[in-house]
Amino acid sequence: MGKFGRIILALSLAALMILFAAGCGSETGDGRTRITYAIWDKNQQPAMEEIARRFEETHPDIEVEVQLIPWNQYWTKLEASAMSDTMPDVFWMHSQSFLRYASNGMLFDLTDLPGFDTSAYPEDLVQFYTYEGRRYAIPKDYDTIGLWYNKRLFDEKGISYPDETWDWQKLVMVAQELTDPARGIYGFLAPLDQQSLYYDFVYQNGGEILNSNKSACGYRDPTTQEAIKFAVDLSQKYQVSPTIQQFADMSREQYFQSGKAAMAFFGSWMLGDFSKNEYVAQNCDVAMLPKGKRRATIYGGLGNAVSAKTKHKEAALAFAAFLASREANEIQADMNACIPAYRGTEQGWIDANRNFNVKIYPEALDYAVIFPNSETREKWMLTETDVLKKAWAGDVSVEDACQTLADKIDAMLAKEQKEQKEQEEKK
Amino acid sequence: MIFVNAGKKDWAFAYAMVAPTVLGVLILNIYPLFKSCYLSFTESKGFGIYKWTGLDNYVRLMEDPEVWQAVVNTLAYTVLSVVIGVFLSLVVAVLLNEKIRGRGLYRTIYFLPVVSAPAAVAMVWRWLYNADAGLINYLLSMFGIGAIHWLTDPRMAMISIVIVGVWTMVGYNMVLLLAGLQEIPKTFYEAAEMDGAGPVQKFLHVTLPMISPTLFFVVVTSVIGGLQVFDFIFMMIEPSNTAMASTQSLVYLFYKQSFLMGDRSYGAAIVMLLLVITLIITAIQMKLQKRWVYYE
Numbered sequence: 001m002g003k004f005g006r007i008i009l010a011l012s013l014a015a016l017m018i019l020f021a022a023g024c025g026s027e028t029g030d031g032r033t034r035i036t037y038a039i040w041d042k043n044q045q046p047a048m049e050e051i052a053r054r055f056e057e058t059h060p061d062i063e064v065e066v067q068l069i070p071w072n073q074y075w076t077k078l079e080a081s082a083m084s085d086t087m088p089d090v091f092w093m094h095s096q097s098f099l100r101y102a103s104n105g106m107l108f109d110l111t112d113l114p115g116f117d118t119s120a121y122p123e124d125l126v127q128f129y130t131y132e133g134r135r136y137a138i139p140k141d142y143d144t145i146g147l148w149y150n151k152r153l154f155d156e157k158g159i160s161y162p163d164e165t166w167d168w169q170k171l172v173m174v175a176q177e178l179t180d181p182a183r184g185i186y187g188f189l190a191p192l193d194q195q196s197l198y199y200d201f202v203y204q205n206g207g208e209i210l211n212s213n214k215s216a217c218g219y220r221d222p223t224t225q226e227a228i229k230f231a232v233d234l235s236q237k238y239q240v241s242p243t244i245q246q247f248a249d250m251s252r253e254q255y256f257q258s259g260k261a262a263m264a265f266f267g268s269w270m271l272g273d274f275s276k277n278e279y280v281a282q283n284c285d286v287a288m289l290p291k292g293k294r295r296a297t298i299y300g301g302l303g304n305a306v307s308a309k310t311k312h313k314e315a316a317l318a319f320a321a322f323l324a325s326r327e328a329n330e331i332q333a334d335m336n337a338c339i340p341a342y343r344g345t346e347q348g349w350i351d352a353n354r355n356f357n358v359k360i361y362p363e364a365l366d367y368a369v370i371f372p373n374s375e376t377r378e379k380w381m382l383t384e385t386d387v388l389k390k391a392w393a394g395d396v397s398v399e400d401a402c403q404t405l406a407d408k409i410d411a412m413l414a415k416e417q418k419e420q421k422e423q424e425e426k427k
Numbered sequence: 428m429i430f431v432n433a434g435k436k437d438w439a440f441a442y443a444m445v446a447p448t449v450l451g452v453l454i455l456n457i458y459p460l461f462k463s464c465y466l467s468f469t470e471s472k473g474f475g476i477y478k479w480t481g482l483d484n485y486v487r488l489m490e491d492p493e494v495w496q497a498v499v500n501t502l503a504y505t506v507l508s509v510v511i512g513v514f515l516s517l518v519v520a521v522l523l524n525e526k527i528r529g530r531g532l533y534r535t536i537y538f539l540p541v542v543s544a545p546a547a548v549a550m551v552w553r554w555l556y557n558a559d560a561g562l563i564n565y566l567l568s569m570f571g572i573g574a575i576h577w578l579t580d581p582r583m584a585m586i587s588i589v590i591v592g593v594w595t596m597v598g599y600n601m602v603l604l605l606a607g608l609q610e611i612p613k614t615f616y617e618a619a620e621m622d623g624a625g626p627v628q629k630f631l632h633v634t635l636p637m638i639s640p641t642l643f644f645v646v647v648t649s650v651i652g653g654l655q656v657f658d659f660i661f662m663m664i665e666p667s668n669t670a671m672a673s674t675q676s677l678v679y680l681f682y683k684q685s686f687l688m689g690d691r692s693y694g695a696a697i698v699m700l701l702l703v704i705t706l707i708i709t710a711i712q713m714k715l716q717k718r719w720v721y722y723e
Contacts, residue, residue: 076686083475100689104474184559192667245579248668249557379688385667393669 033315034063038088040074043272047337054331055322062315064090082106087307089316090323093137095128095300099375102131103423108306108316111135115321121341124370129303137303138324139341141332143268144299144364145196146286153178153185153262162263166290168204168230171263175240178262189252189264190234190241192385192392195298195371196265201227203369204292210372215417217380219406227292228388229398236394244392259283268339268361271353275336281355288360297364300371301341376416380409460702466695473689484696493672493680494697498704501676504589505653512593513646516600521634523601524608534605538598545595549662552591553578556663578663584670591659596652600645607641608634636721643720647712654705657682677701 039048045068052064067088069077075097081087082101093101101107110116111134118126121139129137147162154161159174175187190197202209207224210217218224235241242255253270255261257277266274266286274280289297304323310316322328329340333348339362340346346362374380384405391401467484469477488494523534540548555562556577564574577587615633624632635642657678664671666687675683677697685694 079474100473104476106474244667244669245576246559248579248665248670249559249561379690382666382683382687386671389667389669389671395669 032061032063033312034065035089035312035315035319036065036067037319038067038069038078038091040069040071040092042068044337047332047335050335051323051328051331054327055319059318062318064319085309087309089310089312090304090306090319092140093129093303093305095371095373096377098129098137098303099131099373101305102136103375106308107136108308108310109134109136110138110306110320113317113321113324116324120343122343122365125301125341128301128370128373137305138320140302140304140323141338141341142299142301142365143339144361144368145200145265145267145289145297146360146364147263147289148256148266148284148286149263150259150261150284152259152283161285162287162290164288168290168292171290172234172238172240175234175263176238179240184260186242186255186261187240187263188234189255189261190231191247191252192244192389193252194381194384195300196267198228198231199298199372200265200289200296201231201292203296203298204294206293208372210374214374215413217406217409217413219402219409225398225402228391228402232391232398235392244389256280265289268358271356271358272336275353275355286356286358286360288364295367297368298371299365299368374413374416376412380412383408463695463698466692467699469692471689471691477692484693487693488696488700494700496672497675497677497680500585500674501654501656503585504592504656504676505650507589508592508596508653509646509649511589512596513600513642513649515593516597516604516645517642519597520601520604520608521630524605537601540595541598545658546662548595549591549659553663556587579668579670581670581673584664584674588659588663588674592653592656596649600649603645604638604641607638611637639720640722643716647709650708650712651705654701654708
């Protein structure tokens, strides 16, 4: 057996073990009902366990077991367990997989869940986890993007810190002033990244990635192309950013955390790492994104879903209802796990990160655009990277790359729409 | 012999003893093989639902330039790693078969990469290869050689992966070849010496023919291993790396289609192509072995 064979074997054994674990999750020795809650982020595990503990206090007959499955195995395992009807009872859902799970009937319909007050959440997030008018997941949290900067590098040149007046022009101007090739310092970091770079630029420029009814992508739109051109120019033309080749050797986080860059976009999920990083904690801060023609940031968020075939329906729904409550959301905030989705509970998260001006993240909700999403998103996002990296490397023009990309994505969307129609006709 | 007069009971015992291996092969190798073959004629709808689509995946495969580039990459990797790797293994094995001082230590050092986790190995090499801060470029800079983009230059990245591949395979092949070398009776060498053969002649006319069955085995397994290259590409080249197109192998492409893009059926068609290529190459080697492999 080759090495790849061994990897597959290890994966399948791991999957088997999970199936076992999930299969065993029934009665505990003391007669309590045991349900499982699957998550993938280790940083959030303490908060999730605290939520489980608080829930158990009011539901002494239920035991919630928090199961951590790292991201790179999570989806393989979840799909395997879905096929064998042994899914965890309650689990985290990501928007890029949600539509696939919902359309295949894997998720419990939570539309009428008592305690799930949709008005308490940003509407886009509720919509994010809605399929054919029914709600299959409760918004758990959300994330937006901010402009991080290195105060020390700004101070050295006597430049004032980024603020709400900044636009693209100002960003480039300051980045040029702060770029210092002799010391290996870059003014800005512009890797090939969707959520924390060019999607934001596209919407700031009035363009779009996907049209509103998901029938075509926005890559033929000149305003979209212009925004992508701007992102590419940062490394190719203005040379205020490392090139895509350099980013293969050193990531954006590494550049920023080692003081080799003055500015970069980072999502609110980076706070966990940044507050633990001594250099960043002492020298860096965050401001709202610079505006283009308008102000915009991409935002998205996770959901909590219940298995459609859970063997412990009542217990799982009771726990889901608790996850939808203000109390559970406040625990997430106070324990610095994430920005909770429940409106008005973010203060705990802001207080937990007092070192930085993090309130810009929840405030960004006012102008945030929800992450473009469709059933084949995993495919077209990978295709974006495949095609656009040639533009980032300067091998093809942005216009040509966008045309190629538009043809590919539109074909995927057309197929997706055709299949949805077929499915509807079947019903 | 116990089984000369073996009754049914003894056969049952024998079958029971081989059952674990046979079952393992059936469940983990044979069943997936047929399942993959079936999947390659379907369209994956997710969650174990497949729709029969006949040859659609193979038509798409024929027209997909990414697949043919991956075939070229895979063959290039295989040829480079086998030629260089087997040659080096043989040299190392012959040298370490001599009674030199610290032989055990050297053998251990050469074998160490085999027992190291591939993921860890790849991470260390990635750091060594780093264009700005890597040790290799630092050493080269002392000789006035400018920075080489080991993992991001499309012309260089394949060579970088071959280097790591060779480094990890030398130890394993060395052990096999050493075992083969030690099987050669000393009397053959003594006879050759009597006839006035020097070290080179002894190697060419005694060592090489005598070790050729082992060498054949090493070549065949290395070729198959090379055709299945995946882990170093997976660990060292990220999807946004500009050198991905010129390094991704068929197995990597299979992984990308099956697990990243969720298209299990197209992924299955890609591994079927790899299977056919592997069978053809192995068949050719079986035919050619008559010309150079010497069996006593």
